[in-house]
Amino acid sequence: MGGTGSAGGHGTLSGRFFDAAIGLLERVRDEEGESVAAAGELLADTVADGGRLFAFGAGHSSLAAQDLVYRAGGLALMNLLTVPGVVxxxxMPATLGSALERVDGLASAVLDCSPLRAGDALVIISLSGRNALPVEMALTARSLGVKVIGVTSLAYTTATKPRHSSGTFLKDHCDVVLDSKISVGDAELTLDAVPAPFAPASTVVTSALLQAVMATTAAALTARGIDPPLLRSGNVDGGLEWNDRVFEEYGDRIFYRR
Structure with a gap:
């Protein structure tokens, strides 16, 4: 598609990007509702049963994972599962992180040293879902009795080949799968004068999708008579005191303060 880079309006590049992002958000809203509900119920079950919550993503997928952790308006129990050199x-160099995603055995070593245990829940974010690290992470976590929610683009499963030795994708090892609908290559715009597609939307869509899950989890806990352990902004009056009470009550399930 041709176009110009001037600002404002739906016909400009900026307008086209917003339109593309909005279209993707509408798709996940309309098509992933059941999966979002299932993911929210799974997390609510985990919290109600005394389990802990973790999120993992490699490279830019880590942005959506980090958006869930220690977040005003978010669940205090969501912890970041870190892999050195990947999150x-x-x-340096940044390409090392991409290389580590393709290393067999890394996920098992990380989980062996992590606090994850049976009864916990792990959200794994991987746009392609094809690399060894997220696939092995899901496979191994489930073998330990951990429930897994996978956030990925199912388009990759038909357009690419898996890189894990099992020949499987992330989606094949999850209790619930959320499809971000992102096209292969993660670029929403093209321009005649630009030799490659550009303007990725995966971070916008994935973060929104997961915040929808968090909202669903809070509602599911409330429906069971459980006050959802939510954090408040430290920049509003009373916010810090509120958070201190949450940290005290749920300190044994919060790892980012240790």
Whole structure:
């Protein structure tokens, strides 16, 4: 598609990106409702049964995972499962993080040293769902008795080949799968003068999808007569005191303060 880069309006590149992102959000709202509900119930079950909550994502997928942790308006019990050199793009060189995602055995070593145990829940975010790390993470976690929610784009399962030795994708080892609907390559725009597609929307969509799950979890806990352990902003009056009470009550299930 051709176009210009001037600002404002639906016909501009900026407008086209917003339209694309909104369209994806509408799709996940309309098509993933049952999966969002199932994921919310799974997390609510975990909290009610005394389990702990964890989230993992590699590279840019880690952004959506981090968005769930120690977040105003979010569940205080969500912890980040970290893999050295993989979470974010702060490792140097940044390409090392991508290489580590393809290493067999890394996920098992990480889980062996992690606090995860049977009865916990783990959210694994991987756009392609094809690399060894997220696949092995899900497979191993479930073998330990951990419930797994996978957030991925199912488009990759028909357009790419898996890189894990099992020949499977992340989706094959999850209790609940959330499809972000992101197209292969994660780029929403093209321009005649630009040789490659550009403007990724996976972070926007994945974060929104997971916040919808968090909202569902809070509602599911309330319906069971359980006050959801939510955090408040420390920048509003009373917020810090509220959070201190939550931390005290649920301290044995919160790992980001240790």
């Amino acid at each position: 974010g793009v702060d490792v």
